[in-house]
């Protein structure tokens with residue numbers, strides 16, 4: 001990868017994160033609630049935060065390859081169990097945590113997934129909702145993983161075990 005491509009991806013991630021941050025505040029449903037979200041101030045609309053959709057996206061986008069929930073999934077990155085989240089939490093804070101981890105995540109996503117995960121604002125809002133919803137997380141299981149993601153996770157585990165076996169035999 002050329003360095004400027006990496007930079008572009010990183011700035012895209014930044015823009016994506018900021019866009020999602022703009023849409024990520026939890027608001028109670030209003031009578032006019034629609035797919036377009038709820039207007040909160042001049043020029044800003046906050047989307048619905050759909051944690052059931054977030055559960056599917058957490059798996060299908062590949063977050064699960066590195067981050068565990070309920071003790072399942074990859075263990076290369078901090079677990080994202082709802083019980084460990086500050087509550088009630090400003091959803092912008094979750095995106096800010098992602099942003100702090102962005103450099104490592106971009107690097108590792110290229111290594112493990114072959115590319116950087118792309119998210120739009122509604123998708124990130126859904127994932128953030130899932131990260132904070134213990135009831136939805138209780139439903140999360142390996143059955144949520146599409147086959148390619150399940151393969152990546154079992155491959156990563158096998159590799160980690162191979163490395164451990166190698167280093168302990170030295």
Ligand code: HEC
Nearest residue numbers: 061062063065066076077078097098101104105108109112
């Ligand atoms: C290829 C591995 C990988 C994937 C895939 C991945 N992450 Fe990460 N993530 C990491 C690593 C590594 C860190 C820790 C970075 C650090 O500590 O600097 C991290 C950090 C984070 C953090 C901050 C955690 C903390 O303790 O503050 C959040 C939140 C996060 N990731 C969310 C996500 C979400 C949501 C997705 C899916 C859209 C995702 N990550 C996909 C590797 C990954």
